[in-house]
Amino acid sequence: MKRQLPKRRDLAPLLKFKKPTLSPKQRRLASALTIEDLRRIARRRTPTPAFDYTDGAADGEVSLARAREAFADVEFNPAILRDVATVDTSREVLGSRVALPFGIAPTGFTRMMQAEGEIAGATAAAEAGIPFTLSTMGTTSIEDVAAANPDGRKWFQLYMWKDRERSMALVDRAARAGYDTLMVTVDVPVAGARLRDVRNGMTIPPTLTARTLVNAIPRPAWWFNFLTTEPLVFASLDAWSGTVAELLDTMFDPTVTYDDLAWIREQWPGKVSVKGVQTVDDARKLADVGVDAIVLSNHGGRQLDRAPVPFHLLPRVVEAVGSDVEVHLDTGIMSGQDVVAAVAHGADFTLVGRAYLYGLMAGGRHGVDRAIEILRGQIERTMRLLGVGTLDDLEPGHVTQLRRVTARPV
Numbered sequence: 001m002k003r004q005l006p007k008r009r010d011l012a013p014l015l016k017f018k019k020p021t022l023s024p025k026q027r028r029l030a031s032a033l034t035i036e037d038l039r040r041i042a043r044r045r046t047p048t049p050a051f052d053y054t055d056g057a058a059d060g061e062v063s064l065a066r067a068r069e070a071f072a073d074v075e076f077n078p079a080i081l082r083d084v085a086t087v088d089t090s091r092e093v094l095g096s097r098v099a100l101p102f103g104i105a106p107t108g109f110t111r112m113m114q115a116e117g118e119i120a121g122a123t124a125a126a127e128a129g130i131p132f133t134l135s136t137m138g139t140t141s142i143e144d145v146a147a148a149n150p151d152g153r154k155w156f157q158l159y160m161w162k163d164r165e166r167s168m169a170l171v172d173r174a175a176r177a178g179y180d181t182l183m184v185t186v187d188v189p190v191a192g193a194r195l196r197d198v199r200n201g202m203t204i205p206p207t208l209t210a211r212t213l214v215n216a217i218p219r220p221a222w223w224f225n226f227l228t229t230e231p232l233v234f235a236s237l238d239a240w241s242g243t244v245a246e247l248l249d250t251m252f253d254p255t256v257t258y259d260d261l262a263w264i265r266e267q268w269p270g271k272v273s274v275k276g277v278q279t280v281d282d283a284r285k286l287a288d289v290g291v292d293a294i295v296l297s298n299h300g301g302r303q304l305d306r307a308p309v310p311f312h313l314l315p316r317v318v319e320a321v322g323s324d325v326e327v328h329l330d331t332g333i334m335s336g337q338d339v340v341a342a343v344a345h346g347a348d349f350t351l352v353g354r355a356y357l358y359g360l361m362a363g364g365r366h367g368v369d370r371a372i373e374i375l376r377g378q379i380e381r382t383m384r385l386l387g388v389g390t391l392d393d394l395e396p397g398h399v400t401q402l403r404r405v406t407a408r409p410v
């Protein structure tokens with residue numbers, strides 16, 4: 001091989017030193033190419049008890065691992081030579097159009113993960129044209145979320161409390177503030193066993209112990225935000241000092257049944273969806289009650305461990321009730337490919353919990369924007385690579401569900 005000294009003229013086009021234009025936060029977020037990348041940043045920046053409260057699940061965390069495994073096991077079957085110059089990711093969900101086939105799931109105590117909390121989620125969702133769901137356990141009030149997101153779609157998630165009047169007072173406030181859908185969560189008759197929270201001594205609000213202080217040293221931004229913003233309280237509940245599990249068990253009503261649901265249906269003027277459906281039989285019963293949507297979910301693996309994998313359950317539920325109610329799905333979604341796979345198997349819509357919270361913890365509002373942007377990019381690219389131009393063109397044949405876990409009929 002003949003060698004020569006590089007000439008300045010040859011080197012010039014290779015040198016691409018640019019003046020840094022992004023802020024450290026923007027650089028950090030731009031370097032995240034996947035939700036898993038956002039998760040890694042989130043972990044570095046968030047105190048362990050708050051990160052683990054978000055990242056963790058119940059007992060052995062098997063439900064969550066299986067749900068993610070089920071998506072990882074997907075095999076896509078692309079169609080070739082289709083015109084995919086443009087893709088349309090929008091569709092009609094519960095009465096109006098959404099720009100993408102996913103929305104933000106309800107999550108409790110969101111300002112503990114990062115001080116911008118629900119406002120970051122609601123404003124990012126509005127800008128992206130997707131619904132934002134506020135939890136009963138939220139840390140921003142029904143009215144404040146509505147004020148921050150006056151035009152975007154807002155859904156309110158209801159837990160039934162032992163004190164029915166107070167539950168219904170929340171429902172009234174949500175209706176008056178312009179929330180169009182009531183999402184009733186039914187998989188928390190009692191709290192799941194979140195062992196990481198117990199091991200971390202997670203309390204609400206977080207307490208300062210010698211251990212928390214040591215953990216705080218490399219995470220100064222979180223603590224600065226925490227100590228210089230409004231005190232962290234539940235917006236819809238009385239002040240509480242204790243563990244999350246104790247709170248759930250004190251407040252929530254384990255006697256709620258189908259009759260209560262029919263009653264709630266009568267009180268709410270908008271659409272009703274029921275979250276936490278885990279069998280075909282319950283899906284049928286809910287279709288008979290006349291709800292507008294069901295959400296196949298095992299609560300992100302945070303309630304009953306080793307519960308059915310929603311993605312495995314999906315085809316049978318769609319077959320049984322898909323023409324009567326909208327079928328939504330969550331748990332384990334970490335990429336746009338997961339969303340596409342769920343839609344191909346008949347989900348009308350999906351929800352993301354942690355994927356959004358990792359973005360929030362990684363960079364507040366901008367982090368949520370980045371999470372949505374990552375998912376949107378993955379959805380559009382996967383649709384194009386599959387040779388489909390609209391969500392309605394996606395069909396079960398595009399996705400083979402390989403099953404590491406044998407799903408028995410439920």
Ligand SMILES: Cc1cc2nc3c(=O)[nH]c(=O)nc-3n(C[C@H](O)[C@H](O)[C@H](O)COP(=O)(O)O)c2cc1C
Pocket residue numbers: 053054055105106107108135136137138157185275297298299300301302330331332333351352353354355
């Ligand atoms: C930190 C955290 C808090 C949650 N709080 C609630 C809640 O208050 N109400 C509710 O219905 N679901 C709650 N969920 C469950 C989510 O709505 C959703 O079902 C779940 O996160 C979906 O799984 P994924 O995180 O894998 O996307 C919570 C989930 C997480 C991770």
